[in-house]
Amino acid sequence: MVPGGLAPVKRRAPSLTLTAPDWYPVALMSNTPEQAPKPAWDAIARALDESHRFLLVTHVNPDGDGLGAELGLHGHLTARGKDVRVVNQDPLPERYAFLDPGGGFESYDAGRHDAMIADREVVILLDMSRWDRLGVLGDKLRTGDPTVICIDHHPYEGGGMAHLYGVDVTAAATGQLVYEFICRLGHDVDKRMALGLYVSILTDTGSFRFSNSSPRVHRAAAELLETGIAPHEIYEAVYGNFGPERLRLQGRVMDGMRITPDGRIIVLAVSRRDLEETGALAEDAEGFVDVARSVSGCKVVALLTEQKDGRIKVSMRSRGDVNVREAAMRLEGGGHVYAAGAVVDGPLGTAVERVTALFEGGDPGEGDD
Numbered sequence: 001m002v003p004g005g006l007a008p009v010k011r012r013a014p015s016l017t018l019t020a021p022d023w024y025p026v027a028l029m030s031n032t033p034e035q036a037p038k039p040a041w042d043a044i045a046r047a048l049d050e051s052h053r054f055l056l057v058t059h060v061n062p063d064g065d066g067l068g069a070e071l072g073l074h075g076h077l078t079a080r081g082k083d084v085r086v087v088n089q090d091p092l093p094e095r096y097a098f099l100d101p102g103g104g105f106e107s108y109d110a111g112r113h114d115a116m117i118a119d120r121e122v123v124i125l126l127d128m129s130r131w132d133r134l135g136v137l138g139d140k141l142r143t144g145d146p147t148v149i150c151i152d153h154h155p156y157e158g159g160g161m162a163h164l165y166g167v168d169v170t171a172a173a174t175g176q177l178v179y180e181f182i183c184r185l186g187h188d189v190d191k192r193m194a195l196g197l198y199v200s201i202l203t204d205t206g207s208f209r210f211s212n213s214s215p216r217v218h219r220a221a222a223e224l225l226e227t228g229i230a231p232h233e234i235y236e237a238v239y240g241n242f243g244p245e246r247l248r249l250q251g252r253v254m255d256g257m258r259i260t261p262d263g264r265i266i267v268l269a270v271s272r273r274d275l276e277e278t279g280a281l282a283e284d285a286e287g288f289v290d291v292a293r294s295v296s297g298c299k300v301v302a303l304l305t306e307q308k309d310g311r312i313k314v315s316m317r318s319r320g321d322v323n324v325r326e327a328a329m330r331l332e333g334g335g336h337v338y339a340a341g342a343v344v345d346g347p348l349g350t351a352v353e354r355v356t357a358l359f360e361g362g363d364p365g366e367g368d369d
Ligand code: 5GP
Pocket: 063, 130, 133, 154, 314, 315, 316, 332, 333, 334, 335, 336, 339, 340, 341, 342, 343
């Protein structure tokens, strides 16, 4: 009996595949423009053994995966007595402040950091494989001469930015790769490192609900929980700590959503005015893209957020049939087949039209897999 005596909502039957799951890495491999070098874990291990001064870096607009991987690797190297600095172009977002009560995540400042950076032996790039994903810090690092190691789970894009690659597109998160690497070295993971690495996995699998939630990543998560970290506390820290402004912004953005008549494409837009009038921050809009993908029959969602400089950050998610990596590459961005992004010129209205047209006019990559 349905509460209140209401008839159950009639839903369209979901199209379930009952055969072996097609973990998205298979689809990713077929879309990789250039085969990544085989992961050089042994050579990376030697570089870690032989060096003392390290710099860890992740991409602009850092997310839970990049930051969590940094925290895990920072803990590992520090435990081995290394001198480790963590510097990203952007400051630690407020919602991830719990990862760093000691202020160890620094935001790049030429005056404060250039001499230190010039003196590093090894730079480890986490969760990205393109210099432009590092913003101004990328311009600085690409001209230096330390050994560059790239640990990442994005499709390899060539360009030869690193000396050593630990790229594995079959991993759900970069933090998972860092965890597996530390295990391979036979070293322990303490609770603080586990917190970071679990946050990596939690956020990049969408709390274990995306198609990258493989048995392997669940095993890594389970082992991290064995250290004594509590999943509900971490979930609360990541997803239960927003201000009420975020909900107001969400209401407004969802209210203004654009959906194509066939219901396949949803485009959400966040303007500076929306932020000013609700008191929310641009980073509060992260996650809206995943709320909208819950609509039955929807195949792809794009979220466009107007930045302070007037440029538009585009976040795209696919529910399976559409290759959003391909779409993002048409906007000079990139990412995964099912989650990708780019930054495009404003104004917002023009960007909304441009992104909608990308999917309306022969969906990029549809039917590729
Ligand atoms: P999000 O939508 O959560 O910001 O990003 C999803 C994925 O898209 C990221 O993991 C990253 O791979 C990719 N991505 C997001 N923004 C950009 C961008 O501006 N450039 C590139 N190359 N990739 C991006």
